[in-house]
Amino acid sequence: MRPIYLKLHLWLSIPLGIVFILSCLSGILLIFEPQLTELAHPDVYKVEQRGNSILNPQSIVEKVKPNLPDSLKIVWVELPATSNSPALIGFKNFRSKKLSVDPVTGEIKGWVERTPFFKKVKALHCALLLKSNGRAKERTPGQRIIGYATLGTLIVLITGIIAWVPKNKRAWRKRFKISKKNLLYDLHLVAGFYASIVLLIVCISGLTWSFDWFRTVVYGACGVRYESKPTGGMHTPSTKMTPISKEELDLWNKEWSQAKSIYPSSLSIRLLKGEAQVYLNNRNYPTKMDRILFRGDGSVDKIVRAEEQPKLKKMKALFYSLHVGNFWGMWSKILYAIALLMGVFLTLTGYYLWLRRLKRKAVR
Numbered sequence: 001m002r003p004i005y006l007k008l009h010l011w012l013s014i015p016l017g018i019v020f021i022l023s024c025l026s027g028i029l030l031i032f033e034p035q036l037t038e039l040a041h042p043d044v045y046k047v048e049q050r051g052n053s054i055l056n057p058q059s060i061v062e063k064v065k066p067n068l069p070d071s072l073k074i075v076w077v078e079l080p081a082t083s084n085s086p087a088l089i090g091f092k093n094f095r096s097k098k099l100s101v102d103p104v105t106g107e108i109k110g111w112v113e114r115t116p117f118f119k120k121v122k123a124l125h126c127a128l129l130l131k132s133n134g135r136a137k138e139r140t141p142g143q144r145i146i147g148y149a150t151l152g153t154l155i156v157l158i159t160g161i162i163a164w165v166p167k168n169k170r171a172w173r174k175r176f177k178i179s180k181k182n183l184l185y186d187l188h189l190v191a192g193f194y195a196s197i198v199l200l201i202v203c204i205s206g207l208t209w210s211f212d213w214f215r216t217v218v219y220g221a222c223g224v225r226y227e228s229k230p231t232g233g234m235h236t237p238s239t240k241m242t243p244i245s246k247e248e249l250d251l252w253n254k255e256w257s258q259a260k261s262i263y264p265s266s267l268s269i270r271l272l273k274g275e276a277q278v279y280l281n282n283r284n285y286p287t288k289m290d291r292i293l294f295r296g297d298g299s300v301d302k303i304v305r306a307e308e309q310p311k312l313k314k315m316k317a318l319f320y321s322l323h324v325g326n327f328w329g330m331w332s333k334i335l336y337a338i339a340l341l342m343g344v345f346l347t348l349t350g351y352y353l354w355l356r357r358l359k360r361k362a363v364r
Contacts, residue, residue, distance in 0.1 A: 002163060009159040010354065012152050017347045019128070019149040024340040024347075026125035027202070031325055031333050031340075033118050044100045044110035049084050054103035057252040057271055060087055061244075063106030064099065073243035078270035079103060079256065085268070088112065092243050139210075147210030154203040157196045164193055188349045191342045198325075198339035205323035224315045242273045251298035258300055259292055280306070281329075 029036070038045040055063070057077045065074070073092040080087060080103060087103040100109040114122070123129050127142025139147070166172045175193070178186040208215040219226040244252075252271050259269045259276040270277040276292040291304040306314075321327045325336030 005159040005163045012156045016149050016152045021344050021347050024343045026121050028337050028340050029121050047086050052083050052104045054083050057256050060106050075241045076272045078268050080268045150203050150206050184349050192346050195339045195342035205319045224311045254298040255294050
């Protein structure tokens, strides 16, 4: 069976290699998108460090609203724990675009949104820059290519691992040694073994968005039944995107004070209609978010902990976190970036070794 796995590994790698390289390089950029965007636009994402107390949500809205057109309807306000980070304001029908505000002065700093460069990178990563076919519910040709290429890459990784397993105990030592004589071949084997662990996770989590049948199988294996209608992942703002009224805005100060007293060590608190979302680790890509539900008078009705969220929501958040590599903060991001770079290296060395073998056969 080993020769069959090697043949499958080789002949799938040849056509899929270019797509895999593009996916890896674009993936590395997307991993560090928040940090790179903040570096490029510090005026929007950074606030001058000072010890002043931040404004309450009602004051921030009242200072910002006169500078906004009437067509923009505020649905949520997110306040940081300290004055060193900006407050954020979300609007109806503006899911991926929010307003950055100085939490001390209420000054508008600018729009927080994906830059044109990263829009292109995202389009390359998800659909190879191929345009939509005009049918909203159907996947684009580019998305289908990426999906099948990722499925093929998964087979390449699995067959590579199977072929890597030594035939006997004596050969195990050689699998982790690099000799000068067969430098590229040994590097391909050793790097492939370590990188394949992360690359398998990235491929499997990515395929849950590419194929319904794959998602059903993977979620089912984890004991979760997938529902076709999205219920919102843990990193999404809320399913309740209702514009806030003046009467409800008056309650935000009370709700915000209660949320702060319950979660004094939170990173940020997002206030919506009748709800507060408390982010406990990363406000950009939160993997732990508790919800406080309020009654009509602004008193606490119920607290829903992250671990009490529906299994489907937790599973969606888990697979998203596993795909983008943010579960351990910057350390896991760096680990993923190294693995993706090694994936590029594996592809290039694989092409070289294949061409070298063809050349030697031609000489013979």
